[in-house]
Amino acid sequence: MARQRSYGGLLREARERRGFDLTTVSHRLRVRPDILRAIEEADFAYLPPRGYTRNMISAYARLVGLNPTEVTSLYLDEVHAYESGYARVDARRAEGQGRRPRGEGGARSSARSVGSGRPARGGRAAPGRAD
Incomplete structure (x- = not known):
């Protein structure tokens, strides 16, 4: 089974392709080089709290030309x-598990839209009622 690419490896490779060293990235992002090294090595024990790290990874990805949302998602999966x-199960990636398509009992009804005598949202009368 092929191992999924690490967010840190992606960032390191993109940084090297751009010709940046850690010091250059550190100055541009205003993040200490040791933190950047921990990000690249996925050293979770050394990284700051998750919210700060997520923002740093997003900025780092943007700087080196990667999609920040995808790299951040990889980070969140790994952490x-x-x-x-x-492993974290992301609802967008789960192939319809636990979700019903619309029209097959998946829609909710409310008292306002069914039989309440009031118009449903959008000013239309509820189905089956002639007001």
Whole structure:
């Protein structure tokens, strides 16, 4: 089974392709070089709290020309696996698990839209009622 690419490896490779060293990236992002090294090596024990690290990774990805959302998502997957011992399940990636398509009992009804005598949202009368 092929191992998924690490967010730190992606950042390091993109930085090297751009010809930046850690000092240059450190000055541009205003982040200490030791923190950047910990980001690249996925050293979760050394990294600051998750919110700060996530913002640093997003800025780092933007600087080196990567999609910040994708790299940040990889970071969150890895940090979750590190903290909990198992992989994070992202609802967008789960292929419809636990979700029903619309029209097959998945829609909710409310008293306002069904039989309340009031018009449903948008000013239309509820289905089956002629007001």
